[in-house]
Ligand SMILES: [Zn+2]
């Protein structure tokens with residue numbers, strides 16, 4: 001796979017994140033891109049983008065992997081310690097713009113936190 005095609009593939013993948021602020025299931029990304037690239041390529045690009053601080057991943061309540069765009073992250077400084085939220089009505093998963101306060105526990109080094117909240121989103125609760 002040449003560099004040009006790689007760039008095109010990356011752009012194509014990122015374009016799926018553009019029209020929405022919602023997270024996308026890894027399996028859905030693969031399904032939407034299956035005409036253009038295989039599963040291995042999709043995962044390779046996702047890994048790369050995650051390392052570069054462009055997207056982040058998390059696991060939902062059903063154990064499936066989701067991806068969402070980062071805001072203000074860089075390759076060595078991911079600051080995505082925010083809760084993720086799934087609406088029980090429309091099933092959309094979004095990043096919540098609040099920070100999780102990581103508790104300080106003696107003798108423990110806490111590196112990450114994953115909070116997955118479930119309820120009704122702003123569109124469905126009104
Ligand atoms: Zn909803």
Ligand SMILES: [Zn+2]
Nearest residue numbers: 068080084095
């Ligand atoms: Zn997020």
